[in-house]
Amino acid sequence: VDAAAWKKLPQQKKGQSLDAYINENCFATVEVSSNKVFQYQPILVTYKLYRAIKAQSKVVAFPQFDGFTVIENTTDEPATTETKNNRLYRVDIIRKVQLIPLEAKTYTLDNATVENNIEFNNNGSLQQVQLLTRTNKPIIEVQHLPQGVPISSPPIVGTFRVTSFLPDTVEKGKAFEWILTVKGNGYLPAYDIAPTAWPKGVTYYEITYDDSIQQLQFPQYVERTYRITLAASDTGILSLPTLQWVYFNTTTK
Numbered sequence: 001v002d003a004a005a006w007k008k009l010p011q012q013k014k015g016q017s018l019d020a021y022i023n024e025n026c027f028a029t030v031e032v033s034s035n036k037v038f039q040y041q042p043i044l045v046t047y048k049l050y051r052a053i054k055a056q057s058k059v060v061a062f063p064q065f066d067g068f069t070v071i072e073n074t075t076d077e078p079a080t081t082e083t084k085n086n087r088l089y090r091v092d093i094i095r096k097v098q099l100i101p102l103e104a105k106t107y108t109l110d111n112a113t114v115e116n117n118i119e120f121n122n123n124g125s126l127q128q129v130q131l132l133t134r135t136n137k138p139i140i141e142v143q144h145l146p147q148g149v150p151i152s153s154p155p156i157v158g159t160f161r162v163t164s165f166l167p168d169t170v171e172k173g174k175a176f177e178w179i180l181t182v183k184g185n186g187y188l189p190a191y192d193i194a195p196t197a198w199p200k201g202v203t204y205y206e207i208t209y210d211d212s213i214q215q216l217q218f219p220q221y222v223e224r225t226y227r228i229t230l231a232a233s234d235t236g237i238l239s240l241p242t243l244q245w246v247y248f249n250t251t252t253k
Contacts, residue, residue: 010060022131023051025087028094028114030063032133033218038143039104040157040187041250042071042219047094047112047135052087055116059094060132063110069100069187071215094135096220104144111135145248156247158186158219172235175205178228180243185219186250193226195241202240205229 013021026049031083033044049057073096080091094112101107111134118129145151165179188211198204207228214221232238 018129022053022129023133023158024117026055026057026116026133028112028129028133028135030109030138032109032138032140035139036141036143038157038250039145039246040100040102040155040189040248042158043099043101043140043219044073044096045099045109045138046096049092049094049114049133050082050084050209051092051116053118055118057092057114057116059112060115061111061113062095063112063135065097065099065110067102067105067107067189067203069102069127071098071100071220073097073216073218075216083196086153098215098220101140101142104142107140107142109138109140111137124188146253149248150246151244151248152191154189154191156186156188156191157250158184158188158247159249159251160184160188160189160247162245166240170232170238172232173175175229175231178230178240180226180228180245182222182224182226182245185217185221186247187219188222191245193245195243197241198230199239199241201234201236201238203231203233205231223233 028047028049031046031048037043047063051057069216074093075096077093082089082091094114114133116131116133118131119126145155145157160182161184163181163183165181167176170176180193192207194204194207209224209226212223230240
C-alpha cells in the first residue's frame, strides 16, 4: 500500500457534521459469498476495515459463529487499497472464515467492533477522536437439502469426483490394498465407506484414510485417499462389492 496516498487527510465538507465526516472516512463492513445456501454448503465471510484518514485501529469484539463449523482463512496478508465514491481507502482484513451451516434456518451473523483513534483535518486544525465502528450483520438463509435425494450421513456437500485403483492380480492369502481417492471442493466429513458385508473369499482387515486439505481455497479443496486392506482366501476371480459414495452436488443440485 502506498502510505503517502492513503494518509492524505480528506477535508471536512462545509456544513458536514463531525460524525458524518468520520463515518465516511473510517468504517467496517462484512461481505458474504452468498446469502442463500443449502445446509452444509460453505460460505465465505470476510470482515474488512476501510480507512481514508489516519487511524490507529484494533478489533475489540470478534464475531462468534454459533451453529457453524468454522474454517479459519484469516492470514497476515498485507493491506490493499480500494476506491469507493472516488475516494481511496486502505483496506485491512479483520477476519476471513469459511462457515459450514449445520442447521436449515435463518442466521444473523455477528458483527465485529473496531476501536479507532483518528486524526482528522477539521477546517485546517488537526484533531483527534476515538470512534467505535461496527460491521453490518448479514442475514444468511440456509435451506434444507432436497427431499427425496439420496444423502449420506453425515451429508457430503460440494463438487467431488472419485477414482478407484486395484492391482490386476493378487496372491492368495497375501494382503493387498484397494485404493479410492476422493477429490473436490466443499464439505467432506468423516464417512464410512465400508459395505455391510464382504463376499465369500474376501478377508477384510481395515480401512484407513488420510486427507490433504487446501483450506485457504474457497470452497476448501480436499483430497482424501481411502486404503482398504483385503486378502483373497482362494484362487480364481475375486469379486468385490460395490461401494456407495453419495454426496449433494451444489452445482447441479
